[in-house]
Amino acid sequence: MRGISKSFLGGRVLHGVDLDLHPGEVHALVGENGAGKSTLMKILAGVHRADGGTVELSGERVSFEHPVQAQRAGVSTVFQEFNLLPERSVAENVYLGREPRRGGRVDAHRMAADTDRLLDELGVSGISARTRVGSLSVAEQQIVEVAKALSHDARIISMDEPTSALAGHEVELLYALVGRLRERGVAVLYVSHRLTEVFDLCERITVLKDGERAGTVDADETTSAELIRMMVGRSISAFFPEPVEGTAPGPVRLEVADGGNEHLDGITLRARGGEIVGLAGLQGSGRTELAHALFGLRRFTRGEMWVDGRRVVLRSPHRAVRAGVALVTEDRKTEGLALNQSVLANGRLVLDAVMGVRAGERARRLPGLFSSLELVHRDSAQEVRYLSGGNQQKVVLAKWLATDPGVIVLDEPTRGIDVGAKRAVYTLVRRLAASGVAIILISSELTEVLGLADRTLVLHDGRIAGELPGGASEEAVMALATGHGHPTEVP
Template sequence: MHAELVQERGGAHTGAAIEMHGIGKRFPGVIALEEVDLVLARGKVHALMGENGAGKSTLIKIMAGVYGRDAGSINIGGREVALRNPREALAEGIKVVFQEIALISEFTVAENIFLERHPVGRAGSIDWKKIRAESAALFERIGFDVDPAARTGDLPVSQQQMVEIARALAHEARIVVMDEPTSSLTPNEVALLFKVIRRLTDLGIAVLYVTHKLDEVFEIADTVTVLRDGRHISTRPIGEHTHDTLIQDMIGRRIDNLFPRSRGHAKGDIALSVKGVSTDAKLDDVSFEVRAGEVLGFFGLMGAGRTELAKAIVGFDPIRAGTIEVAGRPLKPHDTRTGAGLGIGLLTEDRKGEGLMLELSVQQNMSLAALGAFSRAGFVDETREKAAVQGFVDRFRVRTPSLNQLIKNLSGGNQQKVLLARWLMRGLKVIVVDEPTRGIDVGAKSEIFALLDRLANEGLAVVMMTSEMPELLGLSDRIAVMAEGRITAVFDRDAATQENILNAAIA
């Protein structure tokens, strides 16, 4: 429906490279995409923007043939295409550069460039000479200084990312999709990337550039499409946008006050003090304090370092520099045992992978971390265990037919309550919650929310990592915003608005 707009701006290579109309995709319980249109023009850079969960990833996975679509049509060169699997997408000339590195680390850089189709000589043997020579020539052309004979796994992530991008040039791709390509690149490499993108468009290739970085969009894109909650919001030439209009399109609605909260938690002593924490992976000089009874919300876009921070401050991941103190006592880095002993616990974002024992019961899951407290001479006193578990089940209103129900049969919200209780049973001073309502339906969300609010009122210090604005603004006393491993801004609750939070997150 926006094809005419796009074509107006076209130059020598005008025309649509791919037309997608009415694209729909459902996952169990979630509508990921509904009635989304996207038309990419040849030789143009089209930016795709939206908040976390807006449907960007789903859309490009459909283009890559990773997901099938439930509704809508995709036309390439006036022909409807199915894109049932990655092979079909590649055959149609669609090359997607995913954010996660899609290279074989044991292979050389040169071989990875030609991974999709090894060139063969007569007799069907792989033409290694050609692979090496063409990779070297390709790197020279784009000024990418890396040894084609290097083992890919030995390169730093940013260079692997560049190899991924260079790979798009080596193939006869007509449509190149880049998913957050700059997330791990240095400024020099970003400049190199933009050079590669311009080369692609000069060749008449359509580029779909998925990002949440506004500056990049204004620098490289010709057209911008914004998605929100799986729906198409706008498609406009970049010239018609300002930072404000773009953010407005991405956020849209005002936040409905889904999560009313008790006014002002009473603040006590400093419960958690983090000073100058850096890690090898992501974090860069992070410092903050949380008082007993306070909720500190952390916001950040994908890859900002929230989960890394959560794991570091509970002693789960090693830190390179800095100190962490829980109620004035130092936490030895990379030591969850003392973390738990000092009274800091993590409610993980990955409930199934890192939190639950799916095949165990509600009782076994809840008492796991506190078994020592119920034990005498190494034997668990089951009467006391049961009484404690029942107490939490009543207090948190965990809906389960019995304490012996397997945890996997409970809803996400109730599972989350059990995990929360697991930590509180040990007597916590600080709880770190990472995406506490991920995968939980709206009703249960406000219940978890009310629970965290109550715990704060009872004097618990809560550190909440979230990518959901309503949650953030609804519960936090203070809001820290992260971008690229650093805290870029801290707002008091009353001073925080969606706009200034998002601005700090994009910085």
């Protein structure tokens, strides 16, 4: 792609962008929301036509006016929202609209055999051509989309935020899938906000900023700090906001003594008002299980828990909310929001469910909360699904702040949002702590935990392996997380 430019309604989205893809290469495309990533990808896929510039495929100039043209030329795209029919089989989805025929009828046997062959080439087990797509996990449905692309003899496959809806164990399945595509000589354009994945999978990285190419770098010759600087125009040292002046730890707002259940054992922790306590650990260490226990989803069956000095037994989230505990879940789209409802309706979700007659009084505070969170939206009647990821997360925060919580548990609070929006969330977290709220911060991004937390508890195999002060190194966290560190006394 050379000199690609595109405008919508007079607004310039892309200007003079170049992009090269090579056979067997996994090439990352990164940038903030609005940088132009999706538009560039859709021009390659034939969804949009460029206003200027050229596209060449294997040395021949092409101009796609429809995605079908791109597919026939060997260019396929796996979008965030899958284009699958859940009630149809895998084979029927892979060959939808171009089913092989025999004697005027669909040759179901051949279609199934060809699909099973594609799945076998991808190294996939446990999925049959005759499996109903609606019964598959998100990761398995993604495999079906890739198989569909390969059935078109794809030479280029674009993946848009491929892990945004995947659980941790499913990400490994995607990694293996990308490896298979590389072995087949397919060029993969990998669009993601997750820099860890970018460095794990990609050979080269192209950075877009404000619709222009900020540069293309080799993954093994750059760092996440340099990528952030290219994306947002500032260094990582300025990325995490400093604590609000005058913030100091106050009284203990949350305390757990020897808490345990089928997933956790001997959990002892304290969190004071004005304090951000990080929870770190590897996948399966118990971080999310601890978040759920603190919120009454998977309650503690052993030990004791206090909120603001009162002993509580949280048998349900309803009791947790009334005790002053809030949980921002890791998947806002399925667990935190009603996407087809308005901003205001989402802001009222918890109030209407828990607060009863007091809900109306507290709901009158929502416009002020939206304003203080600097929510970018048309008005309170706008459906939440039309907001950016960062603004959707602000609606989730407003929903909980309306309940006046003393303790907020944040589980992966910046999942699926771009680098610039992440800093806005970090600033909000600092402000919440400064207001006297106790924050429990869980994140799989170690830099996020270490950049924000006043101290960090590291979990390993359902237990707290140790505590580290603010400013600790990633190496120290990983030593504890893998069971090789030396625990310190938990206060």
